[in-house]
Amino acid sequence: MLPLVLLFLLLLCSHLSPVTSLNAEGSVLLALKQSITDPEGSMSNWNFSDENPCSWNGVTCKEQSVIGIGIPKRKLYGILPSSLGSLSKLRHVNFRNNKLFGKLPPELFAAQGLQSLVLYGNSFSGPVPQEIGKLRYLQFLDLSQNFFNGSLPAVIVQCKRLRTLVLSHNNFTGPLPDRFGSDLFSLEKLDLSFNHFNGSIPSDMGNLSSLQGTVDLSHNNFSGLIPPSLGKLPEKVYIDLTFNNLSGPIPQNGALMNRGPTAFIGNSGLCGPPLKKPCSSETPGASPSSSLPFLPDNNPPGDSDNPYGRNEKTKGLSKGAIVGIVVGDVIGICLLGLLFSYCYSRVCGFKDNDESGEKGDRSRKECFCFRKDESETLSENVEQYDLVPLDAQVAFDLDELLKASAFVLGKSGIGIVYKVVLEDGLTLAVRRLGEGGSQRFKEFQTEVEAIGRLRHPNIVTLRAYYWSVDEKLLIYDYIPNGNLATAIHGKAGLIAFTPLSWSVRLKIMKGIAKGLVYLHEFSPKKYVHGDLKPSNILLGHNMEPHISDFGLGRLANIAGGSPTLQSNRVAAEKPHERQKSLTASEVSANVLGTGYQAPEALKVVKPSQKWDVYSYGVILIEMITGRLPIVHVGSSEMDLVQWIQFCIEEKKPLSDVIDPYLPEDADKEEEIIAALKIAMACVHSSPEKRPTMRLVLDALDRLSASSD
Numbered sequence: 020m021l022p023l024v025l026l027f028l029l030l031l032c033s034h035l036s037p038v039t040s041l042n043a044e045g046s047v048l049l050a051l052k053q054s055i056t057d058p059e060g061s062m063s064n065w066n067f068s069d070e071n072p073c074s075w076n077g078v079t080c081k082e083q084s085v086i087g088i089g090i091p092k093r094k095l096y097g098i099l100p101s102s103l104g105s106l107s108k109l110r111h112v113n114f115r116n117n118k119l120f121g122k123l124p125p126e127l128f129a130a131q132g133l134q135s136l137v138l139y140g141n142s143f144s145g146p147v148p149q150e151i152g153k154l155r156y157l158q159f160l161d162l163s164q165n166f167f168n169g170s171l172p173a174v175i176v177q178c179k180r181l182r183t184l185v186l187s188h189n190n191f192t193g194p195l196p197d198r199f200g201s202d203l204f205s206l207e208k209l210d211l212s213f214n215h216f217n218g219s220i221p222s223d224m225g226n227l228s229s230l231q232g233t234v235d236l237s238h239n240n241f242s243g244l245i246p247p248s249l250g251k252l253p254e255k256v257y258i259d260l261t262f263n264n265l266s267g268p269i270p271q272n273g274a275l276m277n278r279g280p281t282a283f284i285g286n287s288g289l290c291g292p293p294l295k296k297p298c299s300s301e302t303p304g305a306s307p308s309s310s311l312p313f314l315p316d317n318n319p320p321g322d323s324d325n326p327y328g329r330n331e332k333t334k335g336l337s338k339g340a341i342v343g344i345v346v347g348d349v350i351g352i353c354l355l356g357l358l359f360s361y362c363y364s365r366v367c368g369f370k371d372n373d374e375s376g377e378k379g380d381r382s383r384k385e386c387f388c389f390r391k392d393e394s395e396t397l398s399e400n401v402e403q404y405d406l407v408p409l410d411a412q413v414a415f416d417l418d419e420l421l422k423a424s425a426f427v428l429g430k431s432g433i434g435i436v437y438k439v440v441l442e443d444g445l446t447l448a449v450r451r452l453g454e455g456g457s458q459r460f461k462e463f464q465t466e467v468e469a470i471g472r473l474r475h476p477n478i479v480t481l482r483a484y485y486w487s488v489d490e491k492l493l494i495y496d497y498i499p500n501g502n503l504a505t506a507i508h509g510k511a512g513l514i515a516f517t518p519l520s521w522s523v524r525l526k527i528m529k530g531i532a533k534g535l536v537y538l539h540e541f542s543p544k545k546y547v548h549g550d551l552k553p554s555n556i557l558l559g560h561n562m563e564p565h566i567s568d569f570g571l572g573r574l575a576n577i578a579g580g581s582p583t584l585q586s587n588r589v590a591a592e593k594p595h596e597r598q599k600s601l602t603a604s605e606v607s608a609n610v611l612g613t614g615y616q617a618p619e620a621l622k623v624v625k626p627s628q629k630w631d632v633y634s635y636g637v638i639l640i641e642m643i644t645g646r647l648p649i650v651h652v653g654s655s656e657m658d659l660v661q662w663i664q665f666c667i668e669e670k671k672p673l674s675d676v677i678d679p680y681l682p683e684d685a686d687k688e689e690e691i692i693a694a695l696k697i698a699m700a701c702v703h704s705s706p707e708k709r710p711t712m713r714l715v716l717d718a719l720d721r722l723s724a725s726s727d
Contacts, residue, residue: 210235476533493571676695
């Protein structure tokens with residue numbers, strides 16, 4: 020009997036024992052999996068039943084040992100466990116563009132063979148551990164776009180193989196470590212921008228002879244003289260020193276020679292070429308509170324030297340002009356009424372009384388001006404005269420839309436916009452795209468339905484559309500408070516004008532940024548708007564901004580219209596797509612006329628989200644200064660970006676730059692200066708140097724939080 024029992028126990032044990040067991044490195048990675056949330060299932064195949072983790076997503080092995088972990092852009096949320104440092108063969112870590120947070124565990128740097136550590140675009144905070152000095156093989160370190168603070172550890176100079184050091188957009192403070200330029204002689208890329216580094220620029224940075232591209236020290240608190248030794252850097256290197264507290268003459272040697280003033284703006288104490296400020300023995304040093312030299316107008320609002328002064332906004336029209344406008348409006352309304360009456364009698368009216376009710380009903384459904392003969396049909400067998408809802412809440416039909424009262428809101432190169440009030444009081448905005456384009460319905464349908472799926476509080480919602488052979492309509496929510504251009508500058512002929520307070524302007528800035536972040540990061544195709552300007556930013560009941568005209572150029576092109584702006588074409592395209600409907604000369608002429616287009620758009624390059632960032636920066640400058648996009652200076656003209664740079668170079672007082680209607684917000688001067696710094700970063704001439712809209716929004720959030 021006993022042998023049978025033993026045999027049974029042996030068989031039972033053999034069934035219960037695992038076939039395989041995960042090795043120690045796999046257990047470490049499972050600890051990582053347990054410490055973070057993985058909404059996209061990037062680590063779904065990380066299982067305890069495997070012998071080792073070498074087949075897992077994002078894991079790289081060599082000779083059955085983990086040498087790399089790379090899971091970028093997967094919305095990972097959580098903290099990094101300290102046990103990762105026990106992976107003795109670990110060489111590469113890449114968690115860029117996730118949502119990881121917390122402090123970097125010092126134990127991570129126990130993996131002393133680490134060669135690359137890429138954590139940019141997360142929410143890490145706290146200081147960089149001193150243990151980083153143990154990474155003697157480290158070549159690539161990118162901690163940008165986080166919330167790291169404290170000083171840069173002095174031991175980082177022990178990482179002598181470091182080739183790339185990117186720490187931008189953090190909260191680092193303090194001076195750079197001693198021997199920074201002497202010991203990190205392998206550096207090829209250096210970006211310390213948008214931090215709070217202070218002290219002088221180390222003179223030994225001129226020893227970094229391997230540097231390439233841009234050495235970016237901008238938007239910090241570096242002070243003192245620019246060391247002449249920086250001129251020893253390779254001549255092809257661009258040195259960006261903007262927006263610091265540097266003072267004294269700009270050295271004219273080597274890599275510092277023949278640089279334009281844009282490399283040095285925002286340092287109120289600098290003098291000498293290429294700035295127009297001559298040096299003298301009495302040149303004061305810059306102070307932290309004067310890193311931007313500008314703001315409001317000392318001239319009264321109606322100064323004749325200010326062609327864009329506010330008298331143009333508030334000056335009333337003569338009685339004769341007002342009478343002329345009223346008479347013109349009455350005539351226009353009468354003509355519009357006659358036009359609709361004619362259309363109704365031709366298309367909508369019932370014929371003889373003996374016509375069937377069915378025919379009469381069909382006539383009413385097909386009632387619309389500009390229709391063609393019923394014999395014309397669409398090639399894809401699409402029903403003509405259909406109103407297609409894009410939202411389940413759309414409760415009106417075509418018949419109700421046609422019976423509604425309509426008022427012209429405005430005209431552009433892409434059709435007429437009407438304000439339409441339905442019988443139940445619902446107000447809509449209807450844009451008529453024009454005629455033609457009967458063979459491209461499927462393409463139009465794909466584009467318009469993709470746009471119709473976008474839902475965000477700061478983007479105008481497309482509710483429905485209408486397509487027929489010779490009529491294409493887009494039906495939007497009606498936004499009641501006009502556009503941002505009118506809110507900033509007033510409207511010709513209107514006596515009443517209420518300037519926006521600084522708090523309202525800041526609210527609008529943040530709302531526009533939120534809408535662009537949604538388009539850039541969360542929309543299905545990561546769209547580019549491409550034609551952002553104050554006239555297509557509409558304001559709601561509580562002055563909340565709504566970005567409009569998104570995708571309009573593309574839809575007009577499909578519908579057979581002739582969009583007048585090259586920029587409109589990019590709105591509903593994927594970033595890598597580009598139409599070829601306009602010539603280069605047409606593009607140049609159109610872009611130069613807008614004042615909001617990024618410089619690279621002149622080259623007809625592929626559309627980029629950084630185009631929108633530039634446009635946003637111009638709008639931000641416009642909201643701060645109250646200036647129009649083209650500014651008159653004496654007998655010459657310059658665009659708003661050139662003008663603000665001119666003000667910085669000329670060290671104009673703050674009161675000469677900000678909107679004269681903001682003096683009552685003088686206690687907000689620091690906030691206004693900070694917002695202007697954000698704007699200047701957005702309008703950087705190099706697209707790569709512009710921040711993302713996510714970073715802009717984060718900066719504005721911190722700005723408004725500090726004022727609460």
